[in-house]
Amino acid sequence: MNKFKFTILKKAKKGLARRGVIETPHGNVETPAFIPVGTQAALKSITPDEAKSLGIQIIFANTYHLFLRPGEKIIKKMGGLHKFMNWDRPIITDSGGFQVFSLGKGLEQGVGKIASIFPSEHKKTQLEKQISNKSRIKILEDGVEFRSHIDGNKILLTPEKSIQIQKDLGADFILAFDECTSPLAGYEYTKKALERTHRWEVKSLKAFQQKINSKKQIQNQAIYGIVQGGAYKDLREKSAKFIGGMDFFGMAIGGSLGKSKKDMHKILDWTIPLLPENRPRHLLGIGGIEDIKEGVKRGIDTFDCAAPTRMARNGTLLTKERQINIMNAKYRTDKNPIEKGCQCYTCQNYSCAYLRHLFWAKEMLAGRLATIHNLYFMMELMKKIRKNI
Numbered sequence: 001m002n003k004f005k006f007t008i009l010k011k012a013k014k015g016l017a018r019r020g021v022i023e024t025p026h027g028n029v030e031t032p033a034f035i036p037v038g039t040q041a042a043l044k045s046i047t048p049d050e051a052k053s054l055g056i057q058i059i060f061a062n063t064y065h066l067f068l069r070p071g072e073k074i075i076k077k078m079g080g081l082h083k084f085m086n087w088d089r090p091i092i093t094d095s096g097g098f099q100v101f102s103l104g105k106g107l108e109q110g111v112g113k114i115a116s117i118f119p120s121e122h123k124k125t126q127l128e129k130q131i132s133n134k135s136r137i138k139i140l141e142d143g144v145e146f147r148s149h150i151d152g153n154k155i156l157l158t159p160e161k162s163i164q165i166q167k168d169l170g171a172d173f174i175l176a177f178d179e180c181t182s183p184l185a186g187y188e189y190t191k192k193a194l195e196r197t198h199r200w201e202v203k204s205l206k207a208f209q210q211k212i213n214s215k216k217q218i219q220n221q222a223i224y225g226i227v228q229g230g231a232y233k234d235l236r237e238k239s240a241k242f243i244g245g246m247d248f249f250g251m252a253i254g255g256s257l258g259k260s261k262k263d264m265h266k267i268l269d270w271t272i273p274l275l276p277e278n279r280p281r282h283l284l285g286i287g288g289i290e291d292i293k294e295g296v297k298r299g300i301d302t303f304d305c306a307a308p309t310r311m312a313r314n315g316t317l318l319t320k321e322r323q324i325n326i327m328n329a330k331y332r333t334d335k336n337p338i339e340k341g342c343q344c345y346t347c348q349n350y351s352c353a354y355l356r357h358l359f360w361a362k363e364m365l366a367g368r369l370a371t372i373h374n375l376y377f378m379m380e381l382m383k384k385i386r387k388n389i
């Protein structure tokens, strides 16, 4: 029996926005939804109980990191990801492909998903510099060969291997294995990579459907395919038709989303109308407030991004008007909360002055209180978006 179901409850009169619900064995996800990233099977600094109280419905964990440490076999032995991290709501894992890209080629070239965002912003750490010097990931027909960012060991990640790892981790949603091409890749390379990615996705789906482990496990997981194709219209259309025609539960849009936000909107406009309407759509790695609003308008159901929690740890806080940097001198004697009217624990109990002090004193509580506010902010934003559809 399939325990997964996506139902569209309401469609917007204008545009492609829709409100829906994804049913899973670990409860429902109301969409559009924002999925916070807990890379190492932890939402940095907050407990699962706190995450629930903020309204978080589902979290995203990274296969690449968990595969390297502690290893999927240990997590399986400990009862799977849900039990291991004491989170009984839905979880999604990625295929590991993006991390191979971002810790491999991304570091070499200094680029992220949207080329214009990262090159100037990303300062390499010493470790990243060392790894990037020797990473040189090799893309083969069978998969990707790369060096672990932890110990430098050589590893071959294939579609079959990625699915096996994700089955062992046991998240509700898993992703097909793909190559995330760089925004700097030219047309010919992106085309070649896309064709290979499609072959990998066929293999991923086949490996997923194989009843190697047990019947039960298959029913307890659902798989998303990933549309690639860089910023090239014909490739995106080709990929949307190909992946949309396969037996995936949902469709994710991944890879390079171009060189600007405008490019990203165009890519969504090309892609979404070619995907089956009745299946959930996920936009990988995007979670800016405006990006979410634009994505929802274009028919995206779920988003994941590490930014709100990463920003919180750096003292950047989200408010309705703008992002604020709590380290700023003007908050030294500010008795107000981060945002007046915010119902989060942090805003209900602490002043900006105290929060600023914690950040300057490098107290652990600083990142925690900031994370609570930013995640609460994101959940309230999504509630409002759902209400408005």
Ligand SMILES: [Zn+2]
Pocket (backbone or CB within 6 Å): 338, 339, 342, 343, 344, 345, 346, 347, 348, 372, 373, 376
């Ligand atoms: Zn707050």
